[in-house]
Amino acid sequence: MSENLLEVKDLHVQYNTDDAVVYALNGVSLNLKEGEKLGLVGETGAGKTTLALSVLRLLPKVGQIASGSISYKGEELLDKPESYMLGLRGRRVSMIFQDPMTSLNPVKSVGDQIREVLDLHFPQLTKEAKNEKVDQMLQLVGIPASRKNEFPHQFSGGMKQRVVIAMALISQPELLLADEPTTALDVTIQAQIMALMGQLKDRFNTAVLLITHDLGLVAEFCDTVAVIYSGCIVESGTVEDIFSGKNNHPYTKGLIGCIPDLSKDEDRLHPIPGHMADARTLPSGCPFADRCANAMDKCRKERPEAFSEGTHTVFCHLFDNMRGGV
Amino acid sequence: MDWLKYALKRLLMLIPVIICVTFILFVILSLAPGDVARMVLGADATAEQIAALNHEMGLDKPLLIRYVSYMLDAVRLDFGTSWTGNFDVLEEFSFRLPYTLLVSTLAICFAIAVGVPLGIASAIKQYSLLDYGCTFVVMLLFSMPAFWLGTMCQIFFCLMLRWLPVSGVGSWTCYILPTIILGANTLASMIRMSRTSMLDVIKMDYIRTARAKGNSQKDVILHHAIRNSLIPVVTQIGINFAGTIGGAVVTENIFAIPGIGSMLINAVKGRDVPVVMGTVIFITVIVGVINLIVDLVCALIDPRIDLAS
Amino acid sequence: MKKRVKKPLSEYSTGELVLYRFRKNKLAMLGVAMFLFVTLMILIAPLIRPYDMVVKQNIADRLQGPSSQYLFGTDELGRDLFSRILYGGRISLFCSLAIIAIAFVSGALIGGAAGFFGGKVDTVLMRIVDMLMSVPSALLAMAIITALGNGVWKLVLALSIGQIPRFARMVRSSVITLRNMEYVEAARCFGISSMKIMLKHILPNGIGPIIVSATLTLGAVILSISSMGYLGLGVASPTPEWGTIISENKVNIQYYPYLGIFPGICIMLTVMAVNFIGDGLRDAFDPKSKN
Numbered sequence: 038m039s040e041n042l043l044e045v046k047d048l049h050v051q052y053n054t055d056d057a058v059v060y061a062l063n064g065v066s067l068n069l070k071e072g073e074k075l076g077l078v079g080e081t082g083a084g085k086t087t088l089a090l091s092v093l094r095l096l097p098k099v100g101q102i103a104s105g106s107i108s109y110k111g112e113e114l115l116d117k118p119e120s121y122m123l124g125l126r127g128r129r130v131s132m133i134f135q136d137p138m139t140s141l142n143p144v145k146s147v148g149d150q151i152r153e154v155l156d157l158h159f160p161q162l163t164k165e166a167k168n169e170k171v172d173q174m175l176q177l178v179g180i181p182a183s184r185k186n187e188f189p190h191q192f193s194g195g196m197k198q199r200v201v202i203a204m205a206l207i208s209q210p211e212l213l214l215a216d217e218p219t220t221a222l223d224v225t226i227q228a229q230i231m232a233l234m235g236q237l238k239d240r241f242n243t244a245v246l247l248i249t250h251d252l253g254l255v256a257e258f259c260d261t262v263a264v265i266y267s268g269c270i271v272e273s274g275t276v277e278d279i280f281s282g283k284n285n286h287p288y289t290k291g292l293i294g295c296i297p298d299l300s301k302d303e304d305r306l307h308p309i310p311g312h313m314a315d316a317r318t319l320p321s322g323c324p325f326a327d328r329c330a331n332a333m334d335k336c337r338k339e340r341p342e343a344f345s346e347g348t349h350t351v352f353c354h355l356f357d358n359m360r361g362g363v
Numbered sequence: 364m365d366w367l368k369y370a371l372k373r374l375l376m377l378i379p380v381i382i383c384v385t386f387i388l389f390v391i392l393s394l395a396p397g398d399v400a401r402m403v404l405g406a407d408a409t410a411e412q413i414a415a416l417n418h419e420m421g422l423d424k425p426l427l428i429r430y431v432s433y434m435l436d437a438v439r440l441d442f443g444t445s446w447t448g449n450f451d452v453l454e455e456f457s458f459r460l461p462y463t464l465l466v467s468t469l470a471i472c473f474a475i476a477v478g479v480p481l482g483i484a485s486a487i488k489q490y491s492l493l494d495y496g497c498t499f500v501v502m503l504l505f506s507m508p509a510f511w512l513g514t515m516c517q518i519f520f521c522l523m524l525r526w527l528p529v530s531g532v533g534s535w536t537c538y539i540l541p542t543i544i545l546g547a548n549t550l551a552s553m554i555r556m557s558r559t560s561m562l563d564v565i566k567m568d569y570i571r572t573a574r575a576k577g578n579s580q581k582d583v584i585l586h587h588a589i590r591n592s593l594i595p596v597v598t599q600i601g602i603n604f605a606g607t608i609g610g611a612v613v614t615e616n617i618f619a620i621p622g623i624g625s626m627l628i629n630a631v632k633g634r635d636v637p638v639v640m641g642t643v644i645f646i647t648v649i650v651g652v653i654n655l656i657v658d659l660v661c662a663l664i665d666p667r668i669d670l671a672s
Numbered sequence: 673m674k675k676r677v678k679k680p681l682s683e684y685s686t687g688e689l690v691l692y693r694f695r696k697n698k699l700a701m702l703g704v705a706m707f708l709f710v711t712l713m714i715l716i717a718p719l720i721r722p723y724d725m726v727v728k729q730n731i732a733d734r735l736q737g738p739s740s741q742y743l744f745g746t747d748e749l750g751r752d753l754f755s756r757i758l759y760g761g762r763i764s765l766f767c768s769l770a771i772i773a774i775a776f777v778s779g780a781l782i783g784g785a786a787g788f789f790g791g792k793v794d795t796v797l798m799r800i801v802d803m804l805m806s807v808p809s810a811l812l813a814m815a816i817i818t819a820l821g822n823g824v825w826k827l828v829l830a831l832s833i834g835q836i837p838r839f840a841r842m843v844r845s846s847v848i849t850l851r852n853m854e855y856v857e858a859a860r861c862f863g864i865s866s867m868k869i870m871l872k873h874i875l876p877n878g879i880g881p882i883i884v885s886a887t888l889t890l891g892a893v894i895l896s897i898s899s900m901g902y903l904g905l906g907v908a909s910p911t912p913e914w915g916t917i918i919s920e921n922k923v924n925i926q927y928y929p930y931l932g933i934f935p936g937i938c939i940m941l942t943v944m945a946v947n948f949i950g951d952g953l954r955d956a957f958d959p960k961s962k963n
Contacts, residue, residue: 095574119579127577134575139568143667144590153586157577188666204576383803391819506943508895510902511918511936518926609810613899627811628903631818639818647807 040110042212042244043069043092048105050087050096050268057317061087063268063324064105071211074238074245076255076276078292079265082313085248086135088265089214092246093132094122109212128158131205135217137197141189147200148185151175154208170207178203178233195226202234209241216248231258252292256280261348264289267314267324274349284344286351287329323354331355366659369670373658377651382434384647385640389430392636437644443637445630452641455626460645462532463622466614467607469538470546471600478553479596485554486561486592487584497554504551509610513544513617530619537618545614549603556599560592567591594665601657605650690880693956700952706945710938714761725755727910735928744934747921753931757938760912764901765942767828768893774832776886779839786840787847788870798844801837809834810896817905827906831896835889842885846878853877880957887950891943898939914939 050062061084069075079085090096092107094114107114109130114122126132134140142150148171155167162170172182178199189197198218205213215234219227235258238245247259255262256276263273264286272279272286279289291309311328314320323329326336335354344356417423421432436443442452485494520540521529528537564570565588573587574580615624623642630638662668684692694700713720730750738745744753786797804812809831816830850856851874859869900906901915908916917935918925925932 093575095571123577123579125577126575132572132575134568134572136568140572142569142573142587142591144594144665145587146666153573153578154576157582190667201572204572380803380806384807387803388815391816394819502944502947503940505947506891506940508898508902508915508936508939508943510899510915511932511939514918514922514925515932515936518929518932522926605808606810609808612810612814613903616903627814628905631814631905634818634821636818639815643807643811643815646811650808651806 040071041068042071042073042110043067043246044106044108045088045092046106046108048088048091048107049103050084050091051101051103052097052099053101054099059316060319061100061268061316062091063319065265065268065270067263067270067273069212069244069246072242072244073261074247074259076259076262077246077248077265078250078252078255078262080250080313082316083265084268085265086216087268089132089216089246089248092214093126093130094119095126095132124158127154127205127210128208129210130212130214131208131210132214133198133201133205133216133218136221137194137201138221140201141197143189146186146188147180147192148175151185151200151204151207154204158208174203174207175200177237194222195230198222198226198230199233202230202237206237206241206243210243212244212246213238214246214248217250218247219254220249220251227254234258252296264292267320268316269324270352271325272349272351272353278347278349284346284349284351284356286325286353287331287355288325291328323352365670366662370655370659373655374652377648380651381644381647385434385437385644386430388640388643389426389433392640393426393429433640442641442644445635445638447630447633447635448638452637455638456623456641456645459621459623459626462620463608463611463615463624464649466538466541466545466620466622467604467611469542470607470611470614471549471604473542474546474549474553474603475600478550479557479593482554482557482596483561483584483589483592486558486565489562494558497558501551501555504547507547509544509547510613510617512547513540513614516540516544517617530617532620537620541614541618541620544617545607545610548610549600549607552599552603553596557592557596560595561588564588564592590664594661597657597661597664601654604653604657608646608650686876690953690956693959694952697952697955699948700956703945703948703952706941707949710761710942710945711765713758714765717755717758717762721752721755721758723755723759725752726759726912727751735924737928738930745928745930747917747931748924753917753934756912756917757914757935760914760917760935761938761942763824763907763911763913764894764897764915764939767824767831767897768890770828771832771835771893771897772886772890774828775835775839775889776882778832779836780843780882782836783840783843783845784847784870787844787851788866788874790848794844797840801840804833805837805841813896813900814905817900822906822908824907824911827897827900830906831893831900835893838885838889839882842882843878846881847874850874850878880953884950884954884957887946887953891946891950894939894943894946 045065045067048062048065049060052059052061065084065088067075067077067088077085077088087096087100090100091102092109092114094102096102102115105115109125114125141147148168151174152167152171155162155170159167171185175182175185180196180199180203184192189200192200198221202218213234218234219230222230231254234245237243245259247255249255259276261273261275262279263270264279265271266288272289279285280293282293285293288309291307294307295309309328314324314327320326322335322337322339323332323341326332329336333354335357339354341352341354342357344351344353414423421429424432433443440453442456444451445455448455481493481497485491485497488494517529517540520526527540528534531537565584570583570587573583578586611622612624612627614620615622616628619625623646626638627642629635630642659670662670728751730746732750733742733746734748734750736742736746736750742752742754744757746752747756782797782801786794786801807815812834813827813830816833817826820826820830856869856874859872864872897906898913898915898918901913902919904916904919907913914935918932921928921931921935
């Protein structure tokens with residue numbers, strides 16, 4: 038196995054709003070190897086986007102990284118000056134945002150917006166070389182190069198997301214943070230976009246952190262999975278570990294239960310009861326305890342320790358007695 | 364050539380507007396109670412004299428006939444002569460208009476040049492001393508009557524300190540104070556508008572995208588935020604221009620600038636219908652043209668605006 | 673002492689929330705206090721100073737500085753400036769309120785009809801509104817004054833016509849937006865009549881921005897009335913009005929600054945109070961707009 042490209046350790050992030058402090062991430066740890074495709078799965082508000090923005094240090098003003106470490110290729114990003122981050126963003130780590138409708142500047146042509154990455158990170162290239170690269174990249178994502186002088190409003194949602202992907206990958210980054218890249222798109226377009234991302238990722242050997250709430254997408258696209266709930270990673274492992282159905286975290290079980298299984302004759306889906314806990318108060322025990330059918334007294338009091346089996350790690354008290362010798 | 368077609372279309376659309384506005388004005392002005400002829404001739408005019416003058420001015424004819432003949436004359440650029448001053452309306456207007464346009468344009472330019480950078484700066488440095496200062500100035504300017512500010516400044520800077528000429532149009536220094544006074548209100552709305560708009564824009568997703576590409580904060584503002592934040596500001600300039608021309612009446616009155624303002628005030632007080640009528644028509648056309656220019660500039664900044672449709 | 677039970681915010685109705693946010697806004701509350709003070713002073717003016725003082729000339733006491741007898745001093749005819757400002761406020765403030773009321777009601781009727789009925793009604797009404805809008809409102813007011821002559825009510829009429837288009841457009845667009853909202857459609861599906869939908873659903877939901885705009889326009893209207901007064905249009909001396917007071921003392925302000933400062937500050941504080949209220953209402957109705 039190759040070296041870890043991205044290592045997030047015990048990351049705590051909070052938003053200090055006027056009314057209250059919102060605890061978005063409560064001790065998240067995550068490893069991503071070079072060329073690996075990691076799916077980060079969780080509900081809306083679980084802290085997925087916060088994690089991605091923290092890596093780029095692009096949290097909004099009210100956001101604050103309280104503690105923890107983010108190291109990229111062994112370098113601690115949280116200690117680096119802003120100038121270092123400027124060279125990293127868009128060059129070595131790119132990000133694709135959720136809503137292609139709003140993530141492109143409406144007054145600049147798409148060609149200009151893609152070329153801007155080259156202007157920023159490859160100033161040594163000639164104008165012709167840059168333009169040629171932009172043309173190539175557009176064709177690669179399936180947009181005729183002749184459309185590069187058009188503006189975002191002249192493109193459909195799927196086409197815009199292709200432009201965003203072109204923008205993210207033109208610098209051949211080592212890591213791509215894809216924040217729900219297909220959520221805002223039609224199902225048919227979703228498949229196209231994911232296929233495109235997979236194909237380009239292989240071509241450039243880019244590691245991907247795919248943020249999504251769609252387990253199906255993860256099963257199809259990713260090598261490894263981390264499930265995040267209320268700012269905590271509750272389970273991680275390879276796709277096989279998670280989907281084998283063995284020793285799953287109750288939350289993951291619930292998520293998998295939400296996917297309708299057409300092979301079985303079932304009338305109902307199985308939603309997880311309740312809502313995610315209010316992030317304005319820090320949970321003392323397991324964050325999922327209130328919604329968990331198997332919750333014990335211990336769950337509400339103590340944070341569960343990691344239970345690991347090979348590549349598979351679960352944070353749940355249910356596995357306490359299986360943890361040999363402790 | 365889309366914009367040329369669009370401009371022509373808009374100019375053509377001004378014609379029915381003028382026809383209707385003139386008609387409405389004609390109806391309103393013909394409601395004028397009291398006898399115009401008596402007012403012109405004075406209290407001791409005889410009934411024959413009044414009837415003669417009424418006939419001469421065509422006031423004895425029905426409203427519609429008077430309207431049609433006024434419009435027919437207007438097409439031939441004959442807007443009649445003043446009832447009280449005995450001058451040709453168009454001639455007097457074209458003599459006075461340059462002063463008004465000059466002061467108004469200077470005022471708008473001053474407001475843009477000072478207000479937009481201030482507004483943008485206070486949005487970028489939100490909650491800073493500059494931001495609070497700007498908010499305070501905007502609040503003051505919005506609550507101060509221009510005629511009061513003008514009078515007080517005139518007294519202070521011109522009469523007491525003697526830094527600037529009190530009135531007239533003798534040299535360029537005469538225009539300094541009128542420009543600032545007339546531009547004060549627009550300045551306030553420029554600061555407020557560009558601040559709000561900038562604050563809206565920097566919250567947008569595409570600004571985050573721009574930062575994720577590796578743009579520095581400064582580059583994000585310069586290359587991505589400013590142009591987007593200017594779109595509502597330009598629209599606001601168009602709205603303010605009409606108000607500025609109206610406000611010019613007051614400013615010209617304070618600083619004795621021989622623009623259309625003083626002519627208009629005298630005409631309103633003397634109930635000099637042809638002058639008021641002519642002035643309103645001309646100004647409406649001018650404001651229409653300015654709004655057209657503003658819309659063209661908007662289309663230039665914002666590619667989403669399609670002039671062809 | 674009876675203890676007030678505090679409801680949690682989540683149980684507040686929309687109206688209560690607006691009120692709660694408004695009352696938390698310190699500037700807005702200051703504005704309310706200032707505005708109430710000015711209104712009260714103007715209302716009880718006869719109790720403070722007899723109207724006689726407004727017009728009574730007393731050459732012996734001309735151009736006296738502020739003193740206990742003449743709170744704001746006297747003008748060149750020896751008239752008490754305080755009384756003149758007090759009674760002048762009646763015209764400035766009450767006329768402004770009347771103008772807003774007229775413009776608001778006519779605008780709401782025109783815009784509401786245009787938005788609700790759509791089609792030909794909409795086209796015709798909006799064409800007229802556009803027409804009115806293409807003439808700068810100051811010029812329109814002057815043209816109307818030319819026709820009608822001087823007089824307080826004529827001035828009110830002249831200035832309110834210029835404000836109608838703004839309200840008509842706003843009401844129309846908010847009616848159109850709301851008409852297409854799902855909950856209005858849902859109400860229609862339940863067979864609720866047009867009029868009821870208008871009153872029960874569209875009015876309460878669309879009224880916020882219109883009230884805000886009315887308040888903010890009120891400040892501008894107070895300024896226009898005094899400008900017209902300053903130019904000698906509408907209200908003429910010796911009837912006191914804040915603008916005319918400044919214009920009649922123009923020549924003396926240089927040597928007796930209090931003649932300019934007091935009426936000017938009165939206008940400024942009143943307009944500022946109204947603007948504070950307007951800004952506070954805007955933030956209360958739409959907390960997202962607050963930057």
